[in-house]
Amino acid sequence: xxxxxxxxxxxxxxxxxxxxxxxxxxxxxxxxxxxxxxxxxxxxxxxxxxxxxxxxxxxxxxxxxxxxxxxxxxxxxxxxxxxxxxxxxxxxxxxxxxxxxxxxxxxxxxxxxxxxxxxxxxxxxxxxxxxxxxxxxxxxxxxxxxxxxxxxxxxxxxxxxxxxxxxxxxxxxxxxxxxxxxxxxxxxxxxxxxxxxxxxxxxxxxxxxxxxxxxxxxxxxxxxxxxxxxxxxxxxxxxxxxxxxxxxxxxxxxxxxxxxxxxxxxxxxxxxxxxxxxxxxxxxxxxxxxxxxxxxxxxxxxxxxxxxxxxxxxxxxxxxxxxxxxxxxxxxxxxxxxxxxxxxxxxxxxxxxxxxxxxxxxxxxxxxxxxxxxxxxxxxxxxxxxxxxxxxxxxxxxxxxxxxxxxxxxxxxxxxxxxxxxxxxxxxxxxxxxxxxxxxxxxxxxxxxxxxxxxxxxxxxxxxxxxxxxxxxxxxxxxxxxxxxxxxxxxxxxxxxxxxxxxxxxxxxxx
Ligand SMILES: [Zn+2]
Numbered sequence: 038x039x040x041x042x043x044x045x046x047x048x049x050x051x052x053x054x055x056x057x058x059x060x061x062x063x064x065x066x067x068x069x070x071x072x073x074x075x076x077x078x079x080x081x082x083x084x085x086x087x088x089x090x091x092x093x094x095x096x097x098x099x100x101x102x103x104x105x106x107x108x109x110x111x112x113x114x115x116x117x118x119x120x121x122x123x124x125x126x127x128x129x130x131x132x133x134x135x136x137x138x139x140x141x142x143x144x145x146x147x148x149x150x151x152x153x154x155x156x157x158x159x160x161x162x163x164x165x166x167x168x169x170x171x172x173x174x175x176x177x178x179x180x181x182x183x184x185x186x187x188x189x190x191x192x193x194x195x196x197x198x199x200x201x202x203x204x205x206x207x208x209x210x211x212x213x214x215x216x217x218x219x220x221x222x223x224x225x226x227x228x229x230x231x232x233x234x235x236x237x238x239x240x241x242x243x244x245x246x247x248x249x250x251x252x253x254x255x256x257x258x259x260x261x262x263x264x265x266x267x268x269x270x271x272x273x274x275x276x277x278x279x280x281x282x283x284x285x286x287x288x289x290x291x292x293x294x295x296x297x298x299x300x301x302x303x304x305x306x307x308x309x310x311x312x313x314x315x316x317x318x319x320x321x322x323x324x325x326x327x328x329x330x331x332x333x334x335x336x337x338x339x340x341x342x343x344x345x346x347x348x349x350x351x352x353x354x355x356x357x358x359x360x361x362x363x364x365x366x367x368x369x370x371x372x373x374x375x376x377x378x379x380x381x382x383x384x385x386x387x388x389x390x391x392x393x394x395x396x397x398x399x400x401x402x403x404x405x406x407x408x409x410x411x412x413x414x415x416x417x418x419x420x421x422x423x424x425x426x427x428x429x430x431x432x433x434x435x436x437x438x439x440x441x442x443x444x445x446x447x448x449x450x451x452x453x454x455x456x457x458x459x460x461x462x463x464x465x466x467x468x469x470x471x472x473x474x475x476x477x478x479x480x481x482x483x484x485x486x487x488x489x490x491x492x493x494x495x496x497x498x499x500x501x502x503x504x505x506x507x508x509x510x511x512x513x514x515x516x517x518x519x520x521x522x523x524x525x526x527x528x529x530x531x532x533x534x535x536x537x538x539x540x541x542x543x544x545x546x547x548x
Contacts, residue, residue, distance in 0.1 A: 106540025
């Protein structure tokens with residue numbers, strides 16, 4: 038009975054919708070007539086910096102139904118502003134009738150996975166007795182070969198079975214990470230442009246915001262993943278135009294050379310040109326594993342570093358490049374990356390770096406040198422696509438550095454739960470070049486958000502079993518609840534997910 042009553046209240050709190058006529062709205066300068074506004078009332082939490090959690094208790098949020106943009110955020114205690122707002126929007130429903138938020142719930146920005154390989158999910162948790170290069174050869178590349186939709190059936194599997202496998206595999210990936218609260222992802226697919234387009238279509242159908250990349254690889258590949266430099270360029274252009282034909286404002290093609298050992302210098306150079314020609318972002322891997330770094334330096338004797346290979350190929354001189362891992366950057370590389378200012382960022386992938394024994398990226402050191410940092414799961418080098426797990430991994434990785442260094446030095450201070458929340462939202466948005474659109478909940482940003490209920494049914498958080506925690510002296514502050522969610526929560530606590538103002542997951546009814 039308690040559960041039913043509570044679920045009814047959550048339904049009201051989580052999805053209050055007020056339709057209003059905003060013809061005379063002073064905050065709308067577009068001249069559009071009668072825009073509809075969705076209105077929510079909740080506690081709002083986010084981490085705008087690495088060092089603080091921002092908590093706004095009991096606030097109203099107005100979201101444009103037309104384009105998902107946050108129009109206003111007002112404190113429920115600011116009755117004067119709310120009254121003015123109600124007049125301005127000609128609301129047909131009184132804001133005073135909307136119930137206050139519950140004690141155990143809040144709204145926060147959606148998670149942004151800045152580095153994830155969609156075809157590798159079947160390998161999560163497998164092969165971690167190997168390091169990067171043998172793991173790629175023995176596990177990853179054989180799996181990616183199964184996404185070959187070239188139509189010749191040479192891999193021994195009938196084409197219709199391959200097409201079904203690709204569609205079902207990619208659809209389940211997008212469904213899974215939306216359920217886990219990942220509202221934006223930067224995907225690598227495979228070299229196959231048709232399979233990669235299938236991924237883009239699933240992303241579009243399920244309503245996620247994403248970068249989708251056809252992988253480029255013309256050297257050191259097995260037969261099923263081999264493409265010539267010319268084929269790689271031609272199929273990249275075909276894929277870009279096919280995604281543009283989808284006409285989805287949420288999906289962007291991302292140029293994706295696998296890494297310096299999988300793409301020739303000529304191919305990387307031409308891909309940089311394409312990125313500039315189409316004004317598209319780039320993603321690749323950098324300084325992940327020491328053996329990989331040694332092999333890169335041997336393969337490119339004219340370059341002073343791994344970073345310098347990409348610099349000389351023109352890959353860093355683009356609108357944005359997301360560099361996965363950045364574990365072993367030298368001081369010279371940090372300085373070189375710094376010269377590119379906001380266009381270059383690193384995706385910290387702690388679960389993968391531990392699973393494949395790659396090392397620990399010194400996040401605070403890089404941030405101190407003005408490098409931008411976000412977070413990535415790097416499935417299937419990483420063993421979980423759940424950004425909560427990735428954040429926990431980032432905390433533990435930072436503590437490993439802290440234990441191994443001088444505890445008084447600021448650059449080795451461990452990251453706290455709000456620090457990794459900042460990386461998983463605002464940080465990842467920044468390195469994807471989306472920092473003025475998502476990752477933050479403020480007027481002008483898009484409503485990509487999660488509704489968190491610490492007492493949701495089937496969640497692992499122990500609060501579910503406490504009928505009234507405050508009565509027995511277990512009341513937690515909002516900061517403590519957010520900490521509890523990040524350390525202990527799971528996708529069951531994420532009862533609603535919005536992308537661009539649209540609901541893409543709603544478990545409110547079933548809680
Ligand atoms: Zn990767």
